[in-house]
Amino acid sequence: MKRFMNIAAAVALLFGVATTAAAQSVEDNYPYNFISVQGGAQATLTHFKFTDLITPQVALSAGRYFNSKVGARLHVQGWEVNSGFKADRHPFVAADTKYKFKAITGDIDLLMNMTNILNPNRACDKFDWVLLAGFGVNYAWDFDEFNGIIKQSNANNFYVGPEMCDTKHSTFNGRLGTQFNFNVSPSLALGLEVDNRRSEERRVGKECRS
Numbered sequence: 001m002k003r004f005m006n007i008a009a010a011v012a013l014l015f016g017v018a019t020t021a022a023a024q025s026v027e028d029n030y031p032y033n034f035i036s037v038q039g040g041a042q043a044t045l046t047h048f049k050f051t052d053l054i055t056p057q058v059a060l061s062a063g064r065y066f067n068s069k070v071g072a073r074l075h076v077q078g079w080e081v082n083s084g085f086k087a088d089r090h091p092f093v094a095a096d097t098k099y100k101f102k103a104i105t106g107d108i109d110l111l112m113n114m115t116n117i118l119n120p121n122r123a124c125d126k127f128d129w130v131l132l133a134g135f136g137v138n139y140a141w142d143f144d145e146f147n148g149i150i151k152q153s154n155a156n157n158f159y160v161g162p163e164m165c166d167t168k169h170s171t172f173n174g175r176l177g178t179q180f181n182f183n184v185s186p187s188l189a190l191g192l193e194v195d196n197r198r199s200e201e202r203r204v205g206k207e208c209r210s
Helices: 114-118 144-153
Strands: 002-015 032-045 054-065 070-085 097-113 127-141 168-185 188-199
Touching: 032 070, 032 188, 054 097, 070 127, 097 114, 097 144, 097 168, 114 127, 127 188
Parallel strands: none
Antiparallel strands: 002 032, 002 188, 032 054, 054 070, 070 097, 097 127, 127 168, 168 188
């Protein structure tokens, strides 16, 4: 499995939040719909040093909190992905070699507001800690650098990895993560999200096309 670590700062616009001076609990603010815009970074977890494979990411999501504890969202993110081969792990390369490709990911995520689960009767909802879990599909393309390495090293017959030698491909993924949100107002929140995504691997070999 290839793993990706994502760190994103988020601006969330929350629609339908009802707050009044007479509100008795946080539950009075739910349900509501929201959209969020994120910018951040992604690193592929391989045998390379973590910081060597960092790339920028952007994301957009839309969702709904059904009550103060549980919500769901549709989340789309992408840009560029860095990966590579370490010479001490992959004998078909003479030196450590990195490559890039483009990718976009769409996920359906379950959101669990742990702050409200642990303290359902809190009177102040300025901060939220959220756990998320989801699944989705990755779509990747622009494998020119990867294909060049495989072709030059004649590695087609024995390399197993997440990329196809075709011009584009899709894989499934699972995601686990957490959010830390600061509610600036009833309609605006700022947050930090960290998640780990695992994608299935596919064999590179006889499927490669010239």
